[in-house]
Structures are given as structure tokens and as C-alpha cells.
Amino acid sequence: MIFLSIFHKFLLHFPHFFYIIKKITIENSYYYLYQIRKGVIQLKTVIIGTNHAGIAAANTLLDTYKDQEVVMIDRNTNLSYLGCGTALWVGRQIESYENLFYTNEKAFAEKGAKIHMETSVTEVDFQNKVVCCEKANGSKFQESYDKLILATGSLPISPKIDGHDLDGIHFLKLFQEGQAVDAELSKEEVQTVAVIGAGYIGVEIAEAAKRRGKNVLLFDVESTSLASYYDEWFSKDMDENLKKHEIDLHLGERATAYLGEERVQTLVTDKGSYAVDLVINAIGFLPNNALGKDHLKLFKNGAYLVDRHQQTSDPDVYAIGDCANVYSNALQQPAYIALATNAVRSGIVAAHNIGGTPLESIGVQGSNGISIFGYHMVSTGLSVKAAEKFGLSVKYTDFEDLQRPGFMTHNANVKIRIVYETSSRRVVGAQMASFEDISMGIHMFSLAIEEGVTIDKLKLLDIFFLPHFNQPYNYITMAALSAE
Ligand SMILES: Cc1cc2nc3c(=O)[nH]c(=O)nc-3n(C[C@H](O)[C@H](O)[C@H](O)COP(=O)(O)OP(=O)(O)OC[C@H]3O[C@@H](n4cnc5c(N)ncnc54)[C@H](O)[C@@H]3O)c2cc1C
Numbered sequence: 001m002i003f004l005s006i007f008h009k010f011l012l013h014f015p016h017f018f019y020i021i022k023k024i025t026i027e028n029s030y031y032y033l034y035q036i037r038k039g040v041i042q043l044k045t046v047i048i049g050t051n052h053a054g055i056a057a058a059n060t061l062l063d064t065y066k067d068q069e070v071v072m073i074d075r076n077t078n079l080s081y082l083g084c085g086t087a088l089w090v091g092r093q094i095e096s097y098e099n100l101f102y103t104n105e106k107a108f109a110e111k112g113a114k115i116h117m118e119t120s121v122t123e124v125d126f127q128n129k130v131v132c133c134e135k136a137n138g139s140k141f142q143e144s145y146d147k148l149i150l151a152t153g154s155l156p157i158s159p160k161i162d163g164h165d166l167d168g169i170h171f172l173k174l175f176q177e178g179q180a181v182d183a184e185l186s187k188e189e190v191q192t193v194a195v196i197g198a199g200y201i202g203v204e205i206a207e208a209a210k211r212r213g214k215n216v217l218l219f220d221v222e223s224t225s226l227a228s229y230y231d232e233w234f235s236k237d238m239d240e241n242l243k244k245h246e247i248d249l250h251l252g253e254r255a256t257a258y259l260g261e262e263r264v265q266t267l268v269t270d271k272g273s274y275a276v277d278l279v280i281n282a283i284g285f286l287p288n289n290a291l292g293k294d295h296l297k298l299f300k301n302g303a304y305l306v307d308r309h310q311q312t313s314d315p316d317v318y319a320i321g322d323c324a325n326v327y328s329n330a331l332q333q334p335a336y337i338a339l340a341t342n343a344v345r346s347g348i349v350a351a352h353n354i355g356g357t358p359l360e361s362i363g364v365q366g367s368n369g370i371s372i373f374g375y376h377m378v379s380t381g382l383s384v385k386a387a388e389k390f391g392l393s394v395k396y397t398d399f400e401d402l403q404r405p406g407f408m409t410h411n412a413n414v415k416i417r418i419v420y421e422t423s424s425r426r427v428v429g430a431q432m433a434s435f436e437d438i439s440m441g442i443h444m445f446s447l448a449i450e451e452g453v454t455i456d457k458l459k460l461l462d463i464f465f466l467p468h469f470n471q472p473y474n475y476i477t478m479a480a481l482s483a484e
């Protein structure tokens, strides 16, 4: 131990000369990790991007590995904004956006981090391990690093069609964009709103705009809303729900141009043209890989390719959150799923590995949920449609019933689909929907997918019964029992 310590201190004094030997022999050893964990070796970690992923990584490093130096950099004015709340306050289901931020710059400064907000990282010199930064006032500086965490998130996809830069066309990613849409909806002259993309953001903001009394037209190229998350048996219910609330659905219809002088006035699609006062684009996210795309290996959609430690192809660089791929347990291969939940978990994993505690991600299922005009839908893993797209042969079992026994006056329908792989019979997905809150049940399916549980194991699973919650023949049991 003493010899190793002296040897290591020697190496640290001659970092360039012995750089390669140190990399090969020392940095992979448990003793090296032990020294980091104990604070004998103090690393400087720079985190680019201080939203959900970056915050989780910073908190883990600062709370658990107190001797490590942490530098956080973000170009935005704010951090920790919960985008999930945008539709809620824009739709006036909550009073204000103020509680949608769960931490701030000061909290990290108090924990000992150096934090630079309103600062863009313009370039990373991966060879010399230096990050080049530019503040909003134009001043420039550099930060060196031992370990770098890329947490630069994602960017909304911009449809490259005529008129896309007209006024009155918005995205909905940042807090500031939420504010801009909110201000637009407050204008008397804005009466007709076109939402492009009936995915999660599109459906949620369509509800919000309707709640603000606007005429809402919702477009998607797919034949149902929420097509990436649910099979038609479920998404058709959401379509009905949207129609019932007078949202004008245009499915299987692609926007081809925006027309207007300065501000958008007409939306042209492959099926018609519509007078509109406001357009909100929500056709998905792409990973923001600008800083590392020429140096790091990439996943097929451009996300930084990471291993189960969140480590990229450069061992000193980790990538977390929406800018990195995840490992899908349903597909048993890397995938891309942009969710805040994944961002937080990946940040924790990266920070522990940097801090000296080896930790592998357990993979994800992409569990998600949505609640629109009181109709709740939750899903995890793969729908049948998604499995087919990825070439996975699956079967499914469906069940629909009242949630509680008929004698209960407070009751609602619940429907469930469990998707399982044909050959192995392992569960690879589940979808559930109801006007009742059935959301917690989906977590059990998430664990089942993670652990490779078969559909047959669920048939006689011990599920409690109480009339307040469910029927003696629980809908999960009934769906599993009727599986082929
Ligand atoms: C309206 C909306 C609703 C959502 N609802 C949900 C939900 O209900 N549940 C859920 O799980 N997920 C939801 N999401 C998705 C979730 O917000 C994202 O998955 C999450 O924000 C990803 O976090 P992140 O930290 O990886 O990236 P981001 O949130 O994209 O943050 C990246 C950060 O990096 C900074 N950055 C980028 N490049 C640079 C640079 N060069 N220099 C300095 N800083 C840089 C950016 O300023 C930003 O702060 C929603 C998203 C939106 C937009």
C-alpha cells in the first residue's frame, strides 16, 4: 500500500511523462478508486449542462464525495425547471410556475461547487482536457478538468419547411418558451392554435390551450395520438377523449408550410390549409451533441454512446440525460428515450463512478404516463407496435373491466395490455388506462421487464384485494391468466 501510494504520488508529479502508464495500470485499479473515494486523490469534474441530469450528478458528487472539486456550467439563466409543469400552468391547472424549480444556483455554491450560469461552452479540447467558455457579456475563460460530464440535453426538432422562421411559431422546451406561449395565449387576437405533433408535449399543450378557451387543431403524421407510446386500443381512447373536449384532431396529416407576412397566418398540410394565429411545434427531441460529436462515438440518432457506467468512448468523459443513449431492458440493447427520470438516474450513476464507487446502470424501461382531461394512461417497455418496429416477435394479452366490484358506487373502467416476447415469454411491455388513478401498477411491470419475469410468473402472483382498490380477480391477474 505504502509503495503504491509513493509510486502514485510520483506519477502525479510527472503527469505527462507517465500519462499512458498511469492510464493503463493505475486508473483501472481498485486501489486508485479507493483513493478517490477516500479523497486522497482529488479530481476536478466539470459538468456541462445543469438541468435534471447535471443536477443529479452534481448533487451526488457534492453530497457523497466531499473532497472532489465540482464545476457546473450552463448557458441558461435558470436551472431545474420541470417541463412537466408547463402545460399545467399554461392551462391554469396550477396557479403559477414558481414552484416548478426545485433548486437554484445558490444551493450549489453553498455546497462548494463553482457554478457559472449564463455561460456557454463553445468548445471542448478533449486532448488537453480543457473546456472553453463564453459568458453572456462576451467574456471568455477556460476550465481544465480531470473528468468531464456532458449533460447538454436535447433540442426540439425543427421542421425544415417554408415559413418556419415566421413570428408566432413556438417550441416548448425551455421555461422561457413556456412563458412565450403563455403570453401568446393571453392575447385576445390569438384564437386558433395549431399544435404540430400529438406526442406527449403536443397532447398536453393542446389540452392547456383548450382550457384557455382557444380553438385547437392538433396534427400528427401517425394515425393516432401518442402513437410512440401506446397501441391503437389505447390511443383511440385518447383520440376520443380529445375530440369530446373539442380538440380538432388531424391525424395522418403532415405540415408542409407556414404562410404569412411577418407572423404566421396559414398552416399548409398535405391535406389542406388552415387559418391559424399561433403554431406550437412538438415533433420530438434530438440529442444535443454539438460539443462532442467529432470526438466521441455516437448512437444511431447522434446521442453520445455510453456504456452502463455512463462512460463515453473517451474514458475521461461521461454523458448523461437526454444527450446520451440508455440501455433498454425490453430490447436488450441501447436505445434513446428522453425522459427526466432517465436523466436523473444516469446522473447518479456517472457521479458514483467518477467518485470512485463502480456502479452499473440497471437499464430502463422508459416508463411514462399522461393525464388529459382526467383520463390517465401509463405505459412501460414496448407496445406491440414498437416491438414490431424493432423486429421483436411478441404476443399480448388484454383485459378490461370495472376497477372495483360492482357494488362499489365510486368506480371506473380500467384496461390493461401486457406484451411478452413470443420465444422467451418474458414481459417486455405493459399499458394501462382509466379515469381512476391506476398509475402505480405500472411500476410492477417496469420491475418485471428489468428482471426478465415471464408472463406465466404473473398468473398467480400474490396481489391483494380490497373493494376500495380492486376486484378479487384483479385486472393484472386476469390479463396474465388469459395469456396464450
Ligand atoms: C414540456 C415538457 C414536458 C416534459 N415532461 C416530462 C415528464 O412529465 N416526465 C419526464 O420524465 N420527462 C419529461 N420531459 C422530458 C424532460 O424534461 C427531459 O428528458 C429532461 O429535461 C432531460 O434533462 P437533461 O438534464 O438531460 O437535459 P436538458 O433538460 O435538455 O438540459 C440540458 C442543459 O444543458 C445546457 N446546455 C446545453 N448545451 C450547453 C452548452 N454548450 N453550454 C452550456 N450549457 C449547455 C442547457 O442550457 C440545459 O440547461 C418533458 C420535457 C418537456 C419539454
Ligand SMILES: NC(=O)C1=CN([C@@H]2O[C@H](COP(=O)(O)OP(=O)(O)OC[C@H]3O[C@@H](n4cnc5c(N)ncnc54)[C@H](O)[C@@H]3O)[C@@H](O)[C@H]2O)C=CC1
Pocket: 084, 159, 196, 197, 198, 199, 200, 201, 202, 204, 219, 220, 221, 222, 225, 226, 227, 228, 253, 254, 255, 282, 283, 284, 285, 337, 338, 339, 368, 369, 370
Ligand atoms: N408525460 C411525460 O412523460 C412527458 C414526456 N416528454 C418527453 O419529451 C420528449 C419530447 O416530447 P415530444 O416532442 O412530444 O415528442 P414525442 O416523441 O412524444 O412526440 C412527437 C410526435 O410528433 C409526431 N411527428 C413527428 N414528425 C412529425 C411531423 N413532421 N408532423 C407532424 N407530426 C410529427 C410523432 O408521430 C409523434 O407522435 C419525449 O421524449 C417525451 O417522452 C414530454 C412531455 C411529457
